[in-house]
Amino acid sequence: MKWLRLEEGFKSLHQTMTVSLVFLLFSIIYLQIIPAALFAAVFFMCIVQNVYYLNVGKDLVFIPNKNQTRFLIGGENDLVLEFENGKTPIWNGVLTLSIQDAVVPLVDDTSHFSGIFDFEVPFSAGSREVISISIPLKGRKRGLSRITRITLDVPHIFGEGSVLMELNDPVMTQSLVYPQIVSFDDQLNPAPFKPGELGQRQSLFHDVFQPIGTRDYVYSDRFDQIHWKASARMQKLQTKEFMPVTAQSVLFILNAIEKQRSDDDFEQKVERLVSYVGYALKNDIPFAIVVNIRTFGTTPYMYLATGSGKVQYQKALEMLARLSERNAKIPFEKILQSIQTQGLLSPTVVLITHEPERYVNFTSKWSTHNRVVVDSFYERSETVALR
Structure with a gap:
């Protein structure tokens, strides 16, 4: 791992070395033993400090950890960082970290600005020592949190000055905060139009x-x-x-485009989708998810293929935790047209969107062969089921 070094205070250190050397020579010439000993001690300390700070941290290695720490909102977990030091020990250092604010560090001094938490932890490492730093974190809001910056400041022991090192390589460790899990109080009835394995009182x-x-x-x-x-x-x-x-498979379609003049529209939609996903897990219902956020690949939008059980539930939570209102979005009409063309419709289709009247052409057509639920609970506090 590469570090960028910024050395401060060496000019005054070199000046002190020069002055002490001059006075040491004059003391020797005039046979002043006590002043000579004092200036020799100062000169020796300056040399030791100069050599130490020229080498400190040059062999420090940050051990990358690709593990992903998972949180619930309000839950706590530890972020573990490992370092391997070289031959020169590090004393009295201060490690400063910048982390995205989906999590909050549980330390004494933190500063929060523009979506980033900055905080400091003490850092010391002996010669050829591997150290592990554990930082307690708490889930703050849904999202993905990465460490954006790591700096190490080693101050001079004598006088002013320091060596500031900044990690020049990306940190792969991530903290993933799952969405707020809200219970689903309604009932999602299966579609009676297609054969399947689910027992249903009325079916063709x-x-x-x-x-x-x-x-x-x-x-x-x-x-x-x-x-x-x-x-x-x-x-x-x-x-x-x-x-x-009858068949009991559900396709959830989330409109990630935010409603105008609504600050929390996106988060409300995600929480509503999570409640549906929890209901599907509880009732062992296979489900798929489509979100109109642009991705790179064979499918240009976010798509989770049909599955069921805890594995599918975990995949859904991780996918929804990574969503951001800053992602590039695709017009919702294009997504609905693509789903219809590719034949991705499940027997039951749930649309979570604002302004549902804009998509009546699709929902009315689909409702002839599928059960269609248009969920716009946050607009009129209601869910509309078509057929």
């Missing part, structure tokens, strides 16, 4: 591998659905009844 489809009983035969019943043993026992024809089933 049945699972022939799940018989649930028999009923009296009617002329429209198929011949292979007759239950012959039950018919012999009842002395009249009986038809097998099967479990009515």
